[in-house]
Amino acid sequence: MNPTAHKTARTICYHVAFWTALCAAGALGMYTDRIAHKHEAVYALILREWWVGHLPMMALSSALSLVLARRPALFLERRTTWRVYAGLVLLFMPLEWFFLACADVLLRGETLTLASGWNELTKMGKMTFFSETSWMTGTFVAMVAIGNHREARARSDAFAKAQAENLNLYLALEQQRMLALRAQLEPHFIFNALNAISALVRAGDKPDALAGIGRLSDLLRYALSATQRERATIEEELGFVRDYLALQRLRYGARLRIAIDGDDEQVRRGECPPLLLQPLIENALRHDLDCHDGPGDIRLSFERTARELLIRVMNPVSDYSSPNPGTGLGLANTRARLALLDARASLRTEQQGRRFLAEISLPLALRD
Numbered sequence: 001m002n003p004t005a006h007k008t009a010r011t012i013c014y015h016v017a018f019w020t021a022l023c024a025a026g027a028l029g030m031y032t033d034r035i036a037h038k039h040e041a042v043y044a045l046i047l048r049e050w051w052v053g054h055l056p057m058m059a060l061s062s063a064l065s066l067v068l069a070r071r072p073a074l075f076l077e078r079r080t081t082w083r084v085y086a087g088l089v090l091l092f093m094p095l096e097w098f099f100l101a102c103a104d105v106l107l108r109g110e111t112l113t114l115a116s117g118w119n120e121l122t123k124m125g126k127m128t129f130f131s132e133t134s135w136m137t138g139t140f141v142a143m144v145a146i147g148n149h150r151e152a153r154a155r156s157d158a159f160a161k162a163q164a165e166n167l168n169l170y171l172a173l174e175q176q177r178m179l180a181l182r183a184q185l186e187p188h189f190i191f192n193a194l195n196a197i198s199a200l201v202r203a204g205d206k207p208d209a210l211a212g213i214g215r216l217s218d219l220l221r222y223a224l225s226a227t228q229r230e231r232a233t234i235e236e237e238l239g240f241v242r243d244y245l246a247l248q249r250l251r252y253g254a255r256l257r258i259a260i261d262g263d264d265e266q267v268r269r270g271e272c273p274p275l276l277l278q279p280l281i282e283n284a285l286r287h288d289l290d291c292h293d294g295p296g297d298i299r300l301s302f303e304r305t306a307r308e309l310l311i312r313v314m315n316p317v318s319d320y321s322s323p324n325p326g327t328g329l330g331l332a333n334t335r336a337r338l339a340l341l342d343a344r345a346s347l348r349t350e351q352q353g354r355r356f357l358a359e360i361s362l363p364l365a366l367r368d
Helices: 003-036 043-053 055-070 078-107 114-123 126-184 187-202 206-226 234-255 265-269 278-287 330-341
Strands: 258-261 298-304 308-316 346-352 355-363
Touching: 003 043, 003 055, 043 055, 043 078, 055 078, 055 126, 078 114, 078 126, 126 330, 187 206, 187 234, 206 234, 234 265, 234 278, 265 298, 278 298, 278 308, 278 330, 278 355, 330 346, 330 355
Parallel strands: 258 298
Antiparallel strands: 298 308, 308 355, 346 355
């Protein structure tokens, strides 16, 4: 048996069991009442009459339950609810009355014909019609209430799940922000910058030393404020990178050479996550200038298309490994932050001959 058929059969069994228990209680009450009035009574026969008489209710409650299982939001609108109820009154109730009339004929052991069924129907009292209509109405109201309760609970569970997912996403984003900050300004860079500034002070080059301190202060201030924002402009990021490179020149001197292309006005207005460019430049410096004594050859380029902004950082691949390999978090954190920002954003890395390429693809968004 497939899962759908098994679930259908289980639902029907539940409803039959419920109505059977209700019939058993009602038959017991009628049996006790007849015994109290010293009338002849057989409980099994009374229970049979009750059970057969409630077969339409078993069918109705089972059908409504199965319909609500497939379309739980069916009765959320009042107009739809009233339409279904009117349909039951006009179609289901006449069929139920005729069924009860036919059942009475059969329970008496008589031959059932269309005429005998109709005659029995005409003999039914007003209380019987009212009672069966009340049973139908009560069953309908109960099933609608149960269905609406299930739908409300499902929506509540879905809302709670969405809130939990949003909270987890927010926590993950905050964690990535902190990891990104730690990866951007690693201690070795700050120590190298302070050592270079100290050397300038000892050499008596106070103007450059003060300028270095100012740039380092600007870097730290921007990095700390960036963790509180979700977006920055390319122009702000380029300013941060230029301050960063100015401090690195205290260490590398004229060897530090970097070409920046494609940063036109519209590109500079583009938005991106804060602290996006610096880890790419840091990675390029580590695997270029740290691996040899000659001049560097790092290229930072921007390319704007109709839908995306491409940011590329390229550096030579040296035969020697960097004496300062770093923590390895920079590119990994950048990739994770892009995934949290937008499913369309990505970071691609590959080696092209003797050069290493890191390419970021961002959906094009311009700040006014």
